[in-house]
Amino acid sequence: MESRTERWLLPEGMEELVPPESLRLERTRRALLDLFDRCGYEIVTPPFIEYLESLLTGTGEDLELHTFKLIDQLTGRMMGVRADMTPQVARIDARRLRRAGPSRLCYVGTVLHTLPEGISGGRSPVQIGAELYGHAGWESDCEIVCLMLEVLDSSGVGPVHLDMGHVGIFRALARRAALSHERETVLHEALQRKARAEVRELLDVWGVETRCAAALTALVDLDGAPAVLERAAGELESGGGEVERGLADLAALVHAVRARRPDVELHVDLAELRGYRYHTGFVFAAFVPGYGREVARGGRYDEIGGVFGRARAATGFSADLKTLIALQASGGEPVDEDVVTAPWSDAPGLLAAIRELRSHGERVIQSLPGESARGARRLDLRGGRWVVVGDGGMDRGPSPGKTGGLE
8 A cells, every 4th residue: 555655746757847947947948938039939729649650650650759648538449648849830731831931930838758768857848949941951950950059059058059951861872772761770770880890891781882882881980170171072972963962061061150150169070860760961069068868959850741741841959848958058047036025915006006016027025924024025014105125225216006094
């Protein structure tokens, strides 16, 4: 029989936020949604639960192990709790909006994972992100990358190290080497481990043509400062026009990001293939000192809309709000720093003053009988007017409320 204490335990990987963390999360959420709005991104709100085939279609197929499943009591069909909002937003763009030109969408909401991500990771991230549909050029990737960096700036996270790669280059080389899907997957896993000897052995066993094998093996060491792209052009020359265009686009993207954000450290890694099962081009991730995993990530996934009946060029990024507030350099403002405490009374002048202060964005708490004052400021009656008094009893100016005495 469970004890009284065990009734209050949360499942492993589930956490609850309490003040002041919950307030910091909400303030950050509001600030980021305002940032998205200023940049022209419209918010969408997908459902928390959908039919499983919709959630696990296209991009979602890689999320099957992370998706909680349940049976719809109305229809008997299998449903899933979203583990990632990206496929939902792609469905909205393809099926609901159906716009002809570029579409900029953003979102924020809780997702649920069956398994935690990383060491001591949670299973209920608050995912926030932005997607840009309908433009296939590197310019839209630049916009998304710079927006991601602004999100991290606004969240107080930094300094940022940006890792950039290109899944399309690996895919083009694998096609040129005539690798099957199974062999491509095995090679991808070896590249992720930077296992050069294993990569070389696999290609030799599979009988891959010498120049193709050399180019695929070279991916292991093609990482470092953006200047590595010059070396990549020579070592991947056998990859053909598709690889050449991929390198040129990646170089253009790097140049554009550096011009806009010279303060951000850039790193290129052509063997880093995050989400290669659904990404089709650029991939990128942001890191900060002292945190062993990326704090935000994204990339291009041009083919996802096809499974919803309308293939569209697409690029985007996402982050976990809980991670961002945990990494905030300042730890956020103390909750009571700007509180104005008012006495308990129904005096008309006092109540009008409280309403007026709150309408101007002030945080006012009317103390209950016996409750201690909070914060350094209080509403006090001075010369027949309610004024805000600060530390040491100094008058900080009259309130905009009406005059009146305590009753």
